[in-house]
Amino acid sequence: MGNCVSAEAAAAAAASKEIDKALKLELKATEQNIKLLLLGAGETGKSTVLKQIKLIHGTGYVDEDRIAYRVTILTNIITCAKTLLNAMEVLKIPFGFDPSTVDVAQLQVLDSMAGADDSRSETGSVGEGEAGEDEPKKDVVEGQLSKHDDPIARAAAQSYLDLLNTGETQVGPLWDAAAIIHASPMGFGIGEPIPKNVVDAIALIWRDSGVQYCYRRANEYQLIDCCAVFLNDLDRLCHPTFMPTDQDILNSRxxxxxxxxxxxxxxxxxxxxxxxxxxxxxxxxxxxxxDDINAIIYLVAINSYDQICFEDNSTNRMVESLNLFASICNHPMFKKTAMIIFMNKIDLFRAKLETTLISDYFPTYEGPNDYDNGSEYFATRFLSLNKYEKKIYVHFTWATDTKQIKTVLAIVNQIILR
Ligand SMILES: Nc1nc2c(ncn2[C@@H]2O[C@H](COP(=O)(O)OP(=O)(O)OP(=O)(O)O)[C@@H](O)[C@H]2O)c(=O)[nH]1
Ligand SMILES: [Mg+2]
Structure with a gap:
């Protein structure tokens, strides 16, 4: 009996030891499992960051993946070409329109002779109203284009309407090319190339000065970010033997x-x-x-301060990002979750600052229209939404650049594992 009791006790002790061991292992396992959530509004670069993690820490892409991405890239090219052609009609820009030939001063003289006139809303451009560029932006609603006239947009629309009236539109090689693009199917099968006549048509319209001007106004409609990078590289991407590189995959949408x-x-x-x-x-x-999220990387497209949402074509994308961040950052379930903001697309942000004033869309911004001041302003806007006063880390990222992301991810790992 005595022996029996001690055997039972020994068995119980052994069992308890086993449980302890299992618990310890489980604890260790959860400690070594990090759940990381990529959040943010549409097109901010979440999947691109995931692609980078795959390239940097995973096994990368095999031929099968590349063949599938080839279809994506060809579809992106057709989508961009069709989108540009539609935008030419909506914004009323004729083929061949060259903004550098517009005599803005002369237009202003003609305007003053004809009396104040704002035809922007009729001419297909965004915004409405009459305030001049030098006037205070009293009536600016955050995220909406301040009410100012754009004489070049007006000149484009005028020449579009003039051509329409003379019946001279819709003839010539550019219109033939447009017809070919309009008729092209959107999708392609595995291994199927874009037909040569369609590639040539896209190359022709992309070289047109009117289309280039339309591209520069891409914030007024929905155009994917890889448009220029793909349409500038048509010969390689549309070659029948084309296999996407890692960079092509990162650029695709x-x-x-x-x-x-x-x-x-x-x-x-x-x-x-x-x-x-x-x-x-x-x-x-x-x-x-x-549940049980250890860390969130929240993506913001910092170049989107002049863009409208894909979903409703009216809400400013940066405003949408700010509102979404307010709800994520102050969510009770994320009180203890490490929070890292990626202010992404800094390459496109730098380029946009050359032509587009932040204060046209964010009237509270009074700093110079440069990278350092502008990026700090937007980062501060996000950080000021933090109600719990928890630590939020900010990184300025270029998600399609593997070298830059590698450095940022190394720092992020340190933060998460801290
Ligand atoms: N130039 C540039 N392009 C970028 C950058 N980050 C992402 N992109 C491009 O932006 C497009 C959208 O990126 P995605 O990663 O698909 O965006 P997402 O946040 O996953 O979008 P949803 O899945 O709709 O939520 C892709 O064509 C990317 O190549 C960047 O830093 N610079
Ligand atoms: Mg995605």
Whole structure:
């Protein structure tokens, strides 16, 4: 009996030891599992960051992936060409229009002779109203273009209407090219090239000065960010033997519609990275993934300060990003979650600052229209939404640049594992 009791006790003790061991292992396992959520509004670069993590910490892309991405890239090219042609009609820009030939001073003289006139809303341009560029921006609503006249947009629309009246539109090689592009199907099968006549048509319209001017006004409609990078490289991308490089894959665009989980092992720790769709219709799928999140990377497209949302064609994208961040950052479930903001697309932000005033869209901005001041202003706007006063880290990123992202991700890992 005595022996029996001690055997039972020994068995119990052994069992308890086993449980302790299992618990310890479990604890260790959870400690070594980092759940990382990529959040942000649509087209801010979440999937691009995931692609970079795959390239830097994963196994990269195999031929099968590249063949699939080839289809994506060809579809992106057709989408861009069709979008530009539609925008030419909506904004009323004729082929061959060259903004450098517009005599703005002469237009202003003619205007003053004819009396104040604002025909922007009729001529297909955004904005309405009469305030001149030098006048105070009293009536500016944050995120909306201040009410000022754009004589070049007006001149473009006038010559478009003049051509329409003379019946001289719709003839010539550019119109033939446009017809070919309009008739081209959107999708391609695996291994199927874009037909040569369609490639030539896209190359022709892309070289046109009117189309280039229309491209510069891309904030007035929805155009994917890889447009110029792809249309400038048509010969290579549309070659029948083309296989996408890592950089082509990073530049390509597919809207995310299902939440994906990808696992990576970094220095012995398993990272489970969740990539979600950022468009409004996708956000209702997010909540079930909010449990036990260790860290959030919140993506902002810092170049989007003059752009409108894909979803409603009216809300400013930066305003949308700010509102969404306010709800994520102050969400009770994320009180203890490490929060890192990627102010992304800094390359496009730098380029945009050359032509577009931040204060035209964000009237509270009074600084110079340069990278340092502008980026600090937008970062501060996001940080000031933090109600819990928890630490939020900010990085300025160029998600399509592997070298830059590699450095940023190394710092992010340190933050998360701290
Ligand atoms: N030039 C440039 N392009 C970028 C950058 N980050 C992302 N892009 C491009 O922006 C487009 C949209 O990026 P995605 O990663 O698909 O955006 P997303 O946030 O996943 O979008 P949703 O899935 O709709 O939520 C792609 O064509 C990317 O190549 C950047 O820093 N610079
Ligand atoms: Mg995505």
């Amino acid at each position: 597919v809207m995310t519609t299902t939440i994906s989980e990808t696992k990576f092992k970094i220095e012995g720790i398993i990272f489970r990275v969740f990539d979600v769709g950022g468009q409004r219709s996708e956000r209702k799928k997010w909540a079930p993934y909010f």
